[in-house]
Each structure stands twice: as C-alpha cells, then as structure tokens.
Amino acid sequence: MKTTDSQEVPVWDPLLRMFHWMLLLGFSTAYLSQGELFEGLQERLDGELLQLVHVWAGYIIAGLLLFRLLWGFVGPIHARFSDFVRRPGEVLVYLRDVLTLRARRYLGHNPAGGAMILTLLLSLTVTIVSGLALYAADQGLGPLAALLAESSDTTVHRIKEAHELAADGTLLLVFGHLIGVVWESLLHRENLVRAMITGRKRA
Numbered sequence: 001m002k003t004t005d006s007q008e009v010p011v012w013d014p015l016l017r018m019f020h021w022m023l024l025l026g027f028s029t030a031y032l033s034q035g036e037l038f039e040g041l042q043e044r045l046d047g048e049l050l051q052l053v054h055v056w057a058g059y060i061i062a063g064l065l066l067f068r069l070l071w072g073f074v075g076p077i078h079a080r081f082s083d084f085v086r087r088p089g090e091v092l093v094y095l096r097d098v099l100t101l102r103a104r105r106y107l108g109h110n111p112a113g114g115a116m117i118l119t120l121l122l123s124l125t126v127t128i129v130s131g132l133a134l135y136a137a138d139q140g141l142g143p144l145a146a147l148l149a150e151s152s153d154t155t156v157h158r159i160k161e162a163h164e165l166a167a168d169g170t171l172l173l174v175f176g177h178l179i180g181v182v183w184e185s186l187l188h189r190e191n192l193v194r195a196m197i198t199g200r201k202r203a
Contacts, residue, residue, distance in 0.1 A: 008200040011107055013076045015067075017199055023064050027124070027174070030057035030131075031167060055135060055142075062128045068121060078107070084114030091115045098183065105188045107201060113184070116177050123170040130163035 012020075033054040072081040086094075094111040097103035103110070109117065136144035137151035137159050148155075185192045195201045 007203055009107070009203045010199055011078050011201045012196060012199040013079060014199065015071065016075065016079045017196055019064055019068055019071070020196055023061065023124075026057050026061045026064065027170065030054055030061065031171060033057065058128055058131045058135075061124060062132075065121065065125060065128065078109070084109035084111070085118065086111040086114055088115075098187065101187060103187060110184070112180065116173070116180060120170065120173050120177065123166060123173055127163065127166040127170050130159060130166050134159045134163050 033050050071079050077083055091111045091114075094103055098112065106113075132142050132144050133148055134156070135142040136146075136148035137156045140149040148159075151159075181192050190202055
C-alpha cells in the first residue's frame, strides 16, 4: 500500500536537507578536482583553475561544517545532536539488531546513523584543517599562512600525506553511509533518499 501525504510527517528541515546535498556536492567537487587520479585532466586543463576549484570547494565545506555545528544545537529536534548522539553501547546493540534484522525504526537518525554522522563530521574537519595547512605550507596562502608559510619540503610532504589520508578515509565513510542507507531502506521498507529530498517520512 502506497504511503499518502496524510500518513507522512515532516522530519528533515529545509536547511538540513540543503546542507546534506551541498556537502555531497562540495566533497565530490573537492575530491575529483585534485589528486593523482586526474593527472591527465590537469594536464589538459589549467592546473591553477582546478586548484582554485579545489580550494573553494574546501572553503564551502568548512562553512557547511560550521553551520552543522550550530544547527546541531539550535535547529529543529531531529537536527540536534541531543536527538541522535548515543552511548557506544547503544550503537553496538543497534548494529547487532540490524544484522539480525530486528532493529527498531527511528523517525530521526538511528544510533548507528548518528555515530556515522559524528564520524563523518570529524573526518571532514580533519580533511579541511589539513587542507588549509597544506595550502599554507605549500602555497603560502589561506588563513594558516602566517603559521606555516615557508615550511620545509618534508613538512609539506607530511601534511600532504595527512590530507590525502583524511580525504580517502572520508570517501570510505561516505560509501559506508550509502550502504547503511540502502540497508535501512530495505529493512524498514522506506526510501531514505527520498526522505532527505522531501523532508518527510512515514509516521
């Protein structure tokens, strides 16, 4: 039986949904505009242009993270950290129930989803901070330039490795998040991607 609008309730507010999709776009842009994976593209196009795209995508992500931190305290109930941050024990119990197909349905984020959100936000923060450090150490630009300009080649190399590791780790977390979304959608028979677009879920 198809769920009607009268059987649905608003869950995700417009600003949270906008944050979600803008973060996905920003991270995808930043990841694809830099790195060895696209060396051929960088040779064909203006390398400085791609770097500029990469840097500004990073700035946009930084702004989005600051918004999410604020919204986690003052936003609507299901956007607040207090609604989905759970103790590690609760997360482990929920994961066990998911694997045995007995997990209860949550209107907002479930314990595992909440843990993934916190992990993603932390990973993205490390990625952005290391990216700003690399921009300052390698180019002498950005808000950290006064601290890291004229760094040694060894320091630049280490910061670059840390930035790439953080970015790759974030990408793995994104894939894990997608797997979780698909699994939960099948388990509870609801389209969670659609819910993040419309903002509404089954009551």
